[in-house]
Amino acid sequence: MKPWNVLALPALPLEMLRNVTAPLAGRITITAPPARDKAGLLQALAEAEIVLGDYSGELVLDAEAVKAAPKLAFVQQPSVGVDGHDLDALREAGVPLANTAGVSAVSVAEWALAATLALTRKLVQADAAVRNGEWPQLTLQPRELSGSAVGIVGYGPIAREAGRLFEAFGCTVSYWSRTPRDHFRPLGELIATSDVVIAAIALSDQTRGLVDPAAMKPGAILVNVARGGVVKESGMEHLGGAAMDVFETEPLPAGHPLTLLPNTLLSPHVAGVTPQATMRLFATVLDNLAAALEGRPVSHVVNGASPQVERR
Structure with missing residues (x-):
């Protein structure tokens, strides 16, 4: 042939x-x-x-x-x-x-968990402070992840693997997807009440701008391992932290507002690269x-x- x-x-x-x-x-x-x-x-x-x-x-x-x-x-x-x-x-x-x-479900889900832990335990800030000769033992105020309400937008392999990992850390996990699944919650409720919101859904005309950080509660954590267009890249000032592996424009332009926002963890679309x-x-x-x-x-x-x- x-x-x-x-x-x-x-x-x-x-x-x-x-x-x-x-x-x-x-x-x-x-x-x-x-x-x-x-x-x-x-x-x-x-x-x-x-x-x-x-x-x-x-x-x-x-x-x-x-x-x-x-x-x-x-x-x-x-x-x-x-x-x-x-x-x-x-x-x-x-x-x-x-x-x-x-193929990348495990690697991306592990990144989502690691990024959430880095933000809740203030690992980046702690490292920078100690390297700068500071010792903010009483002012950093890290918190435990266990007991958190985690809302995952999506129900594909990455979303389900992330849910499994977060449950192992003692979190209560809920999901939203276009087809209701187990542990389903309405999207608005999930975003407004979760301590951690994870975007793990494919980008399409229906999901573009689906997650609005402005609708999240103060102090909550946002993690985006979906696509940049799924999450609006504004309205994050009240959050406890945001971890972004994907962006609307990649590479992220110099001086982008996200690079100036405190309590953000930015990554070059590498969560699934293992x-x-x-x-x-x-x-x-x-x-x-x-x-x-x-x-x-x-x-x-x-x-x-x-x-x-x-x-x-």
Whole structure:
């Protein structure tokens, strides 16, 4: 059988991508766009049968790109988020788009817990004070996490794993999702009454700006491990702290108001970047690519298309 043409969009050396996909050698050929811009993408899509998406979101498949890819049969996004891709256009073209749901659940949930502990125990402030020759033993006023009411916006793998970890620390955990689940609470009530609010839901037109820090109670903790657009980046002055791994604009611009806000913990979208999560991601991508090549249904399709990949 003729090898499938795989167009790789991540900004990684082709040799590295070929090493990662070595188990599929002989069954695929991997190419990259001639330039990392819209024109280069459209040119490369003419012969693409499978697209390995760009995890950075720099190159995406919008409606114009889908029309430029007559042979496209499958898109594998090497991340949980599928921001920027036109899911409807791909579905209408009969092209399934799959993500790597769950591969970073443990790493992101651990980050959410670690960030919450850092804020409640004032670890960053304590470290800075001691390094500065101070000894604020009686003024820092850290508090325990145990006994806190934790509200999680979302009910995917990350949200559920975070809930498990916070429950192990003696917290009462509630959830809000678009489909009511166990321990469900209305969104407004959850945000207004929780001691810790964790955003762990996919970004979409329906979830953009979903979490408004201004609606949280004074002294509460906000943690965002979703996408920057899910949480409004204002109205946090009354909070006890905010931990943000994701932002509306990435990298975060110099002088951004969040960098000037006290009691904030800022992180460069790295919560899910661990060796263990990366290995799970590689395995998921390879399994799905192999399924597509072998005529088996692919997993984690998010755009409503059939998981059965049909070569054009």
